[in-house]
Amino acid sequence: MSRQKPLILIGGGGHACVLADILLGQGREILAVICPNEISARGIFAGIPHLTRDEDILQFAADSVLLVNGIGMLPHSTLRRRINLKFLEKGYCFETVIASDAKVSSFAEVKSGAQILNGARVHTGAVIAEHTIINTCALIEHDCHIGAYTHVAPKATVCGEVRMAEDVYIGANATLIQGLMLGPKSIVGAGAILTQSLNEGEICFPARSLIKEKI
Numbered sequence: 001m002s003r004q005k006p007l008i009l010i011g012g013g014g015h016a017c018v019l020a021d022i023l024l025g026q027g028r029e030i031l032a033v034i035c036p037n038e039i040s041a042r043g044i045f046a047g048i049p050h051l052t053r054d055e056d057i058l059q060f061a062a063d064s065v066l067l068v069n070g071i072g073m074l075p076h077s078t079l080r081r082r083i084n085l086k087f088l089e090k091g092y093c094f095e096t097v098i099a100s101d102a103k104v105s106s107f108a109e110v111k112s113g114a115q116i117l118n119g120a121r122v123h124t125g126a127v128i129a130e131h132t133i134i135n136t137c138a139l140i141e142h143d144c145h146i147g148a149y150t151h152v153a154p155k156a157t158v159c160g161e162v163r164m165a166e167d168v169y170i171g172a173n174a175t176l177i178q179g180l181m182l183g184p185k186s187i188v189g190a191g192a193i194l195t196q197s198l199n200e201g202e203i204c205f206p207a208r209s210l211i212k213e214k215i
């Protein structure tokens with residue numbers, strides 16, 4: 001069996017910690033964490049060299065390592081995609097991460113650089129495109145197509161045959177009924193129930209808590 005390449009983890013925040021936890025648990029070697037900020041308070045990174053500039057990645061030959069993008073994705077944020085494109089252009093590849101307790105059908109397709117986190121489920125016929133995050137306990141039902149650089153946040157439920165373009169954001173615990181189409185950069189807020197398709201850039205706002213000042 002060929003030895004898996006060591007990893008460089010980009011980012012030192014919460015998403016990077018979750019990925020490090022998954023990868024170290026799978027016996028993977030992380031050669032460095034790249035983060036401009038202090039990371040010593042995060043115990044998961046103990047013993048892993050810390051480098052502070054993106055350019056520090058260039059000291060590792062592109063064919064000797066795989067990169068893992070540990071930058072989280074919030075609505076409207078483009079940093080994650082920009083970092084990927086910068087290093088893909090320089091010939092680096094991004095590891096595909098699948099947590100050991102995620103369940104991905106052998107008839108689903110997970111493309112390069114995608115990240116399927118703990119407890120997530122991806123059912124038969126689904127396609128998860130490049131560099132997309134399927135976050136903790138999210139459910140991707142049968143025959144969905146989740147576009148590249150999309151984020152399906154924790155516990156979201158995407159019913160069967162939903163098709164998403166690139167850069168879509170599905171908030172935590174949102175539910176999308178079957179067969180919908182979501183255009184590029186569309187957003188479904190946390191907890192929303194989406195029953196209609198969204199065009200490019202459209203946002204579905206969920207009902208929200210109303211918090212009043214004390215009288």
Ligand SMILES: CC(=O)SCCNC(=O)CCNC(=O)[C@H](O)C(C)(C)COP(=O)(O)OP(=O)(O)OC[C@H]1O[C@@H](n2cnc3c(N)ncnc32)[C@H](O)[C@@H]1OP(=O)(O)O
Pocket residue numbers: 075135153154170171172187188189190191203204205206207208
């Ligand atoms: C592991 C992890 O933690 S992963 C992270 C998971 N996080 C999430 O899933 C969070 C996803 N984000 C959300 O759900 C957000 O609430 C969003 C994307 C829907 C909206 O966020 P923002 O873009 O910041 O919107 P914001 O709260 O500023 O509201 C924008 C406008 O819409 C309005 N708006 C907000 N909610 C509603 C609503 N339910 N109905 C009508 N209008 C609304 C606001 O009043 C505001 O109007 P204004 O510009 O006139 O003031």
